[in-house]
Amino acid sequence: MAEEARLARIANVRPWGGAAVDLELDGDRIGAIVPHDPAAPPSPGRTLEGRGLLALPSIVNAHAHVDKSWLGLPWQPYGGEGGTDGRIRHERARRAELGIPSVERTAAVLDAHARHGTTILRTHVDVDLELGTRGIEVVREAVAAYGGAIEATIVAFPQDGVLRRPGVLALLDEAAAAGAEHVGGLDPASIDRDPVGQLDGIFAIAERHGVGIDIHLHDAAELGAFQLELIVERTQALGLEGRVNIAHGFAIAQLPDARRRDLLQAMGELGITFTTVAPLRLPQLPLHELDAAGVGFAFGTDGIRDLWSPYGTGDTLGIAWQYARASSLVRDEDLHRVVEIATRGAGRFAGREQHDLVVGARADVVLVEAEHAMDALVRVPPRLAVVGGGRLLHG
Incomplete structure (x- = not known):
């Protein structure tokens, strides 16, 4: 993206539904926030006219698979067997x-995400x-083409298993050494049938290279809880507090109340987090219990239009809506909380210490026609403008 594509300001917007302001931009940052004055003379520099629209921090996708979509190709019918191993x-x-x-397929997915904020x-x-670490190179090249307007952190993900495919651990180690921000795991019990071995291998890589851990855990109820306990033990023993995430992890919602409370308490103390795609057929992560235990979580789309499922549009706000609806959340404070989770609360999942409409934060802004955050969640209106790092991506 050319340097001239940078905006100097985003005028007449209502951050979080408040009073109308102008966001004065300084490069890729918010340099100042001033009350909007409709009588003020035009200022120099490129201006995005907000027309009184609701402004939110951009929506964070904390669980994507941008490397494996057929988006942009002719329709691909669902085939093969069901279940994780079948897919x-x-x-x-x-x-x-x-x-x-x-790079082309990945760029199509990134474009879909950008259009949705x-x-x-x-x-x-x-x-x-088969691939080695080539997929990581592809994703980094596709992201780099946006000139910093889109940022992505990488999880080196062993989709085909870890221990059951000798050599994968070495590839994960190579990826971490080369700059992947996280290493992943996949159902240590049901895929590798050696939860202790898989987790020991992954945690050793994270400790050696100072990277995070992000483990897909689909295993249900007590089998899932057993693996969560193993993850808690290793996080504490190796001092990896704040660096471990569980993707999916719906087992936590399938446990008896006391058992769930104890596990969440332990996870909260160690900064272990969850990401969810809000699956419709399964119980949702319990919002109030996670907040009470200090367990952070965020939303993601999972894959979109891939060989796992033909569904998906790239709309993470739509996933937040799905979560709220499936969780029967109706009160303003809960609806607002869900939008916070989808935006400013999730910045840390992508390496962002601050992600909000405040001075000094990166200028990542989405504009929608809505009264406030609750209205935006319930109606999921079109994203009328999307700004990434001070550059107009959509609108």
């Missing part, structure tokens, strides 16, 4: 003929014996 086999059988991963994301990228 893995189907994807491995067909991804080469679809040219996955590719996402400028920062955490993406899992497949690392396996």
Whole structure:
């Protein structure tokens, strides 16, 4: 993106539904916030006229798979077997003929996310014996083409398993050494059938390279809880507080109340977090219990238009709506909290210490026609403008 695409200001917007202001931009940052004066003479520099629209920090996608979509190709019918292992086999059988991963396909996914208000994301990228770490190179090239308007942190993800494919641990170690911000895991019990071995290997890499951990955990109820306990033990023993995330992890919502409370308490004390795609057929992560225990969580789209499922648009605000609706959240404070989780609360999942409409923060802004955050969540209106790092991405 050319330097001249930078905005000097975003005029006449209502941050979080408050009074109308102008956001004065300083490069990729918010340099000042001043009351909007409709009588003021035009200022120099490129201005995005907000027309009194609601302004929110951009929507964070904390669980994406931007490397493996067929978005932009002709329709691909769902095939293969169901279940995690069945989908893995189907994807491995067909991804080469679809040219996955590719910079072009990844760019199409990033464009879809940007149109829906996402400028920062955490993406899992497949690392396996066939691809090596090439997928990470593809994703970094696609993100770099946006000139900093979109930022992504990488999870080196062993989609085909870890220990059951000798050599994958070495690839994860290589990816971490080369700059991947996190290493991933996948159902240590049901995929590798060796939860202790998989977790020991992944945690050793994280400790050695100072990276985070992000583990897909689909295993339900007590089997899932057993693995959560193993993760808690290793996080504490290795001093990895604040660096471990559980993706999916719906087992926590399937446990008896006392058992869930104890696990959440331990996770909160160690800064272990969750990301969810709000699956409709399963119980949702319990908002109030997670908040009470200090367990952070964020939303993600998972894959969109890939060999796992034909669904997905790239709209993480839509996932937040799905979570709120499936959780029967109706009170203003809860609806507002869900929007916070989807925006300023999730910046840390993509390496952002501050992600809000405040002076000094990166200028990542989404504009919608809505009264306030609750209205925006319930109606999921079109994103009329999306700004990433001070540059207009959409609108």
